[in-house]
Amino acid sequence: MAPATRSVVLRLDDLALPPRYLTVASDLPLSHLLRSLPLPSSSFYLTSDGRPFPPSAPVASLPPSASLQLRLRALRGGGGDGGSTCAESRDCYLSMYLAKKPDKADPNEARLSRFTCCALSGEPLAAPAVADRLGNLFNKEPLVEALLHKRLPKALSHIRGLKDMIPIHLHPKPGAADEEVRFQCPVTGFEFNGKSQFLVLRGCGHVLSVKALKEVKTPGCLVCHKEFEEADKMPINGTEEEVAALRQRMEEERGKLKDKKDKKLANGLSGSKHAAPAAIADTEKLENGKKGEAAPAKRYKAADHAPAYANKKVYASIFTSSNKSDFKETYSCRSLPLGRN
Structure with missing residues (x-):
């Protein structure tokens, strides 16, 4: 007489796999349903309608619905005796994955x-x-x-x-x-x-x-x-090569410009045209007077700078400093010199 069989639906949601529809003998243990899954017995457990079932239980002990759910156990630290929780390691991993990584810039x-x-x-x-x-x-x-x-x-x-x-x-x-x-x-x-x-x-x-x-x-x-x-x-x-060449050219142009300015400045100082005013003043002192004595300052006279075809006396009369008036103020009009009315 053939042994009795049962149809079982094995759900593998925790493994992200589709459910499996199996027909097995009723007297076989539940672990027989998992022989194609390379999982250690300590890493999972079986439930049906919320009730846990040991892997050694026979298939006949399943309820009539015959729907079996495979659940993975939560990972524990150390040897599973509670002595090591690995909380620090989990925190490090969480911090690493939760930290926001900088977005890479799109080169385009x-x-x-x-x-x-x-x-x-x-x-x-x-x-x-x-x-x-x-x-x-x-x-x-x-x-x-x-x-x-x-x-x-x-x-x-x-x-x-x-x-x-x-x-x-x-x-x-x-x-x-x-x-x-x-x-x-x-x-x-x-x-x-x-x-x-x-x-x-x-x-x-x-x-x-x-x-x-x-x-x-x-x-x-x-x-x-x-x-x-x-x-x-x-x-x-x-490109980087083109920018490097442009930078070198820029430095060369600046170096040439600096050398040109220095040369122009050196040539200017060597001639009397661009000599310092103090040096010219010292030279004039030695030529106009004795060594160590300053040349007497020449008094400015407006008549000496009169334009051509102009009367020097009339031109000099424009400047008050060049016209010494002999008129005297009167009692009746202090601002009007005598003889000008």
Whole structure:
């Protein structure tokens, strides 16, 4: 006679697995239902309708509903005897996972921001706009204000004054006044969003795409036709190598300018034209008088400086210090000298 069988539904919700529908002999233990699950017996227990069942109980002891739920036991610290709770370790793990990690910046958004916003204030680029000698873009007004109040960040310490700013001309994109990308190349129509390489001509300040200057071979600007040299091309928001080359060029130009000023100052001091006033005064003292004596001061006379074809006496009479009047004041009119009425 064949042994009696039972249909059992084994629910595995704690393992995130679908339920299993089994038909087994009634005299087999419940652990037979779990032989396909690689779980130690101490890590789970079985319940049916809220009642716990030991794994050694026979299948026949299940209620008629024959629905069995597998439950995982909560993890305990140490050997399970209560001597070690591992509370500190759990707290460390909770702190690690609950701590908010900083969001990674989207490189595409960062690139777009460098081409559409001022590198200092973060405001949208608008005329008048300028570029520094490293290819960064700014709105001129906040940059000048920061220079006047000495509020430039350390990263922009290479900007020392207006001479380090290059006025640029951005070509507006038609119908894009309210869009984020509002400028484009006037020749190719490429949007000024960082996806294409752009450069500024230092002589005229027009901003063009690199492809436009490659395709159109001309010694002049494609907008204003002003001639430029290869050294006048300055990349905008270039790569690290391009920025390093621009920085080296900036330092070289400043060094040459400093040497030129020092040479001009040295040449000026060696000649009498730019000599110090004190040195000229000492020379005049030695020529006009004896050594160690100051030359007598020459008295100013208005008649000696009269214009051509002018009467020296009349010209000198204009100045009160040159006209010694012999008139005396009268009792009746002190302000009107006698003989002038």
